[in-house]
Amino acid sequence: QVQLVESGGGLVQAGDSLRLSCAASGRTFDSKYISWFRQAPGKEREFVAAVTWSGGGTIYADSVKGRHTLSTDRAKNTMYLQLNSLKPEDTATYFCASHDRGSIYYKDSYNNWGQGTQVTVSS
Secondary structure (H helix, E strand, O other): OEEEEEEOOEEEEOOOOEEEEEEEEEOHHHOOEEEEEEEOOOOOOEEEEEEEOOOOOEEEOOOOOOOEEEEEEOOOOEEEEEEOOOOHHHOEEEEEEEEOOOOOOOHHHEEEEOOOEEEEEEO
């Protein structure tokens, strides 16, 4: 079992930056991928980015590629998502999750989730 705790959300203006953190504990080595998803009110939870926990390789959704950057500090078992050039449409609750099986792009492929951290971008 992997325990995940997100932090770093907040209320910012369009164009600002935020850094989200996801602290992992437990059996992190059981999951090849640790990912970020986000969910806006009334919308489906959508894939944002993923990192291979052992090798550090990253994958991004087209909607955030070039703006947001995912990194890890394996000594701290922590994953970061640097959100840059934020837009109002980035407003959502951001979750990190550990991958179980299946496509990394689908939320049903994940078996452990954090509680989420809210990001609100005003125009």
